[in-house]
Amino acid sequence: MSERQTTPDPPPGEVPSPAARFALFQRAGGIAAPILTAILAFFIGGIVVAVTGHNPITTYREIFNGTGLSWFFEVGSHQVGLPWSDASIWFPWNVNDAESEAAFNLQQTLLSATPLIFTGLAVAFAFRCGLFNIGGQGQYIVGAMVAVWVGSSWAGLASGLHIFLAIALAALAGALWAGIAGFLKAAVGAHEVITTIMLNWIAYWIGNYAFGQGGPLQNKVNESVPVSSDVVQNAKLPILWGDPLLQGLHMGFLLALAALVAYWAILNRTTLGYEVRAVGFSPEAARYSGISVARNYFLAMAIAGLFAGIGGACDILGWQFRLGVIDVQNSQIGFIGIAVALLGRNTAIGVGLSALLFGALLNGTSTRNLDPEVFQPELAGNLTLMIQALVLLFVGADILILWLFSRFRRLRRLPPAAPTTPEAAT
Amino acid sequence: MSDKGADVRRIHWIAALLACGLLAIGLACGGGDDEGSAGGETTTEATTGSGEGVQVGLVSDVGRFNDRSFNQSALEGLQRAEDELGITGRPVESRQTSDYVPNLSSLAREGFDLTIAVGFLLAEATNTAATRFKDSNFAIIDYSVKAPPFKTNPNVQGLTFATNENSYMIGCLAGLMAERQGGRQVISAVGGIKLPTVDIFIAGYRAGAKQCNPQIRTLIGYSQDFVAQDKCKEIALNQIAQGSQVIFQVAGGCGLGALDAAKERNKWGIGVDRDQSNLGPHILTSAVKRVDQSVFLTAEAVVNGEFKGGTDAVFDLENEGVAVGKISDQVPQEFIDRMNEVKDQLISGELTAPATL
Numbered sequence: 001m002s003e004r005q006t007t008p009d010p011p012p013g014e015v016p017s018p019a020a021r022f023a024l025f026q027r028a029g030g031i032a033a034p035i036l037t038a039i040l041a042f043f044i045g046g047i048v049v050a051v052t053g054h055n056p057i058t059t060y061r062e063i064f065n066g067t068g069l070s071w072f073f074e075v076g077s078h079q080v081g082l083p084w085s086d087a088s089i090w091f092p093w094n095v096n097d098a099e100s101e102a103a104f105n106l107q108q109t110l111l112s113a114t115p116l117i118f119t120g121l122a123v124a125f126a127f128r129c130g131l132f133n134i135g136g137q138g139q140y141i142v143g144a145m146v147a148v149w150v151g152s153s154w155a156g157l158a159s160g161l162h163i164f165l166a167i168a169l170a171a172l173a174g175a176l177w178a179g180i181a182g183f184l185k186a187a188v189g190a191h192e193v194i195t196t197i198m199l200n201w202i203a204y205w206i207g208n209y210a211f212g213q214g215g216p217l218q219n220k221v222n223e224s225v226p227v228s229s230d231v232v233q234n235a236k237l238p239i240l241w242g243d244p245l246l247q248g249l250h251m252g253f254l255l256a257l258a259a260l261v262a263y264w265a266i267l268n269r270t271t272l273g274y275e276v277r278a279v280g281f282s283p284e285a286a287r288y289s290g291i292s293v294a295r296n297y298f299l300a301m302a303i304a305g306l307f308a309g310i311g312g313a314c315d316i317l318g319w320q321f322r323l324g325v326i327d328v329q330n331s332q333i334g335f336i337g338i339a340v341a342l343l344g345r346n347t348a349i350g351v352g353l354s355a356l357l358f359g360a361l362l363n364g365t366s367t368r369n370l371d372p373e374v375f376q377p378e379l380a381g382n383l384t385l386m387i388q389a390l391v392l393l394f395v396g397a398d399i400l401i402l403w404l405f406s407r408f409r410r411l412r413r414l415p416p417a418a419p420t421t422p423e424a425a426t
Numbered sequence: 427m428s429d430k431g432a433d434v435r436r437i438h439w440i441a442a443l444l445a446c447g448l449l450a451i452g453l454a455c456g457g458g459d460d461e462g463s464a465g466g467e468t469t470t471e472a473t474t475g476s477g478e479g480v481q482v483g484l485v486s487d488v489g490r491f492n493d494r495s496f497n498q499s500a501l502e503g504l505q506r507a508e509d510e511l512g513i514t515g516r517p518v519e520s521r522q523t524s525d526y527v528p529n530l531s532s533l534a535r536e537g538f539d540l541t542i543a544v545g546f547l548l549a550e551a552t553n554t555a556a557t558r559f560k561d562s563n564f565a566i567i568d569y570s571v572k573a574p575p576f577k578t579n580p581n582v583q584g585l586t587f588a589t590n591e592n593s594y595m596i597g598c599l600a601g602l603m604a605e606r607q608g609g610r611q612v613i614s615a616v617g618g619i620k621l622p623t624v625d626i627f628i629a630g631y632r633a634g635a636k637q638c639n640p641q642i643r644t645l646i647g648y649s650q651d652f653v654a655q656d657k658c659k660e661i662a663l664n665q666i667a668q669g670s671q672v673i674f675q676v677a678g679g680c681g682l683g684a685l686d687a688a689k690e691r692n693k694w695g696i697g698v699d700r701d702q703s704n705l706g707p708h709i710l711t712s713a714v715k716r717v718d719q720s721v722f723l724t725a726e727a728v729v730n731g732e733f734k735g736g737t738d739a740v741f742d743l744e745n746e747g748v749a750v751g752k753i754s755d756q757v758p759q760e761f762i763d764r765m766n767e768v769k770d771q772l773i774s775g776e777l778t779a780p781a782t783l
Contacts, residue, residue: 329651
């Protein structure tokens with residue numbers, strides 16, 4: 001008889017091996033749990049909306065339209081121009097954001113998702129090494145500061161070189177900033193949560209000083225506002241989609257997608273990634289097999305900071321073009337990145353989708369999109385915060401979901417039958 | 427692998443995907459209605475208003491509409507314009523810096539007759555939107571269109587406030603109160619970030635105090651923050667230790683900490699932007715910036731077709747764009763009379779309040 005497998009199937013009625021069950025739990029927890037977490041959070045959010053006297057279905061529908069994701073459902077017959085030529089081809093969706101409100105909203109959603117991808121990766125990469133990188137905010141700010149400084153200097157440089165220099169130096173700055181925490185952990189065992197949070201505050205105050213009144217990076221044109229100089233035209237990222245005069249979707253979005261691929265590749269296809277993951281699973285076991293735990297702590301934090309620094313640079317060169325004291329004080333991107341990484345389970349696809357979800361939430365609940373008749377604008381911002389918080393709360397609920405799965409399996413499993421002869425199994 | 431395991435795995439995948447798909451389709455299918463796109467405006471019961479059909483939008487900064495000062499005051503002005511003039515108002519709240527340009531441009535795209543941006547944080551975004559939408563009217567509160575980044579934008583009007591004038595009056599009052607109290611003749615001001623719109627208050631305050639009490643000395647400190655209350659409280663306590671009897675807060679939310687310090691040490695506090703007398707009996711008065719009045723008058727100008735883009739509209743004591751808030755009843759009437767004398771002198775031009783330190 002032909003054998004398609006190296007091990008024979010267990011006879012019907014017998015329990016699968018513990019390894020098989022664990023593999024199933026891991027995979028189920030891998031994708032089903034985050035989705036169910038998000039659905040549960042939205043459901044509870046809907047209950048709260050209903051309690052305030054509004055219709056949750058219409059509210060969520062308005063929010064969905066506001067995110068621009070409804071653009072994919074508006075299939076029609078349109079033309080889109082090909083790049084670097086005058087020809088245009090048929091395209092099922094309307095890319096003109098002056099005509100299609102959904103197109104404009106989608107641009108803004110993707111624009112918001114871009115830095116979230118970067119800060120999410122910053123947290124996720126460190127987490128794979130067993131480190132809690134709470135310093136995404138500081139690393140982002142440091143990257144943004146360097147990017148705005150480089151971007152506003154040397155007006156004569158060629159565009160490509162200028163952009164490359166700005167992003168590279170911002171990445172280096174973010175890596176060094178996080179590397180401080182990594183080095184402290186590696187050398188003296190200082191807990192990275194403490195050091196990264198303190199480094200956040202240091203970056204915050206450096207920003208306050210640098211762009212404040214009389215600060216070294218404050219612009220010279222209008223000395224009454226505590227804002228940096230503007231990024232020069234050559235250093236601005238090209239706009240992929242949308243009106244370049246207004247906030248269009250910039251090339252940073254493609255960089256973010258590339259970063260997701262790079263994250264996956266580093267972790268799963270390089271020796272460094274292997275060591276990082278090994279240290280993440282068990283530092284003692286890794287040390288036993290000859291992996292330098294200290295070196296990997298430092299490198300993991302540095303690479304995490306690199307991601308966040310690039311995120312800061314993309315925002316500055318893509319749409320912000322300047323950085324002010326108020327921006328440094330109000331920015332929360334690094335902290336939302338923690339939620340993104342947690343919901344995305346520290347995987348590349350997870351971080352990407354989760355960043356899209358959070359970016360969509362930030363834009364969908366924006367009051368320019370919500371009809372005041374449907375839902376009061378003042379409450380809409382609080383709804384976003386609440387859903388974000390619920391998502392974080394239920395992230396820990398994957399344990400619960402896995403327990404539910406196991407109960408479901410126990411119900412399905414037949415009682416073990418009397419041992420059957422091998423012939424019956426073929 | 428057992429077939430059962432594969433079955434269960436498959437079912438979980440299918441269940442998860444189905445759930446998402448159903449949810450997405452359910453939401454999207456509903457979005458085909460005519461109310462799918464944003465654009466609802468608040469309808470109002472127009473009273474005597476001749477402003478029917480005039481649409482005015484208001485875009486806040488990241489302080490949001492419940493900041494108890496600037497943005498909230500502007501919203502009140504819009505609501506008053508809705509009630510009295512019958513216009514259609516649309517407040518749009520910005521929650522992050524990336525909201526500024528989309529908020530302004532979406533209102534302009536919808537054909538609003540006037541879009542008002544609240545505060546200097548929106549200057550760049552307003553310039554961008556005004557350059558792109560040359561046929562729409564814009565106004566920016568507390569910023570001059572003669573200052574960069576604005577070049578020659580014929581469709582933008584700056585709404586500026588002569589807060590040096592009401593601060594001058596209040597400085598006079600503070601000086602008189604310090605004189606009556608005796609002791610060290612010191613008053614003080616706690617500023618947020620050192621900006622011209624903050625310094626203009628303090629400059630008027632210092633000059634007015636000097637006018638009514640020549641021995642007065644004014645201490646000035648900056649917290650570099652408009653939000654964190656502990657910073658302003660720290661500065662105020664230091665100033666009180668140096669003998670200050672009246673603390674003038676010009677620091678928004680942070681300044682509430684300074685007023686707290688005044689309350690703790692039994693000194694007078696002076697509020698800013700809105701009437702903050704409800705904070706307690708320690709509030710001498712407030713330097714009120716009638717942002718709501720500016721929004722109302724600008725909306726009225728649009729209704730009457732008198733909107734003048736490319737210039738600044740100045741709101742001062744004369745058109746009630748700035749005012750003095752509720753005065754504590756512990757203040758003797760003669761001081762109030764003296765203060766009103768100064769007010770008349772300012773309006774007539776006999777006295778001028780400096781705008782810079």
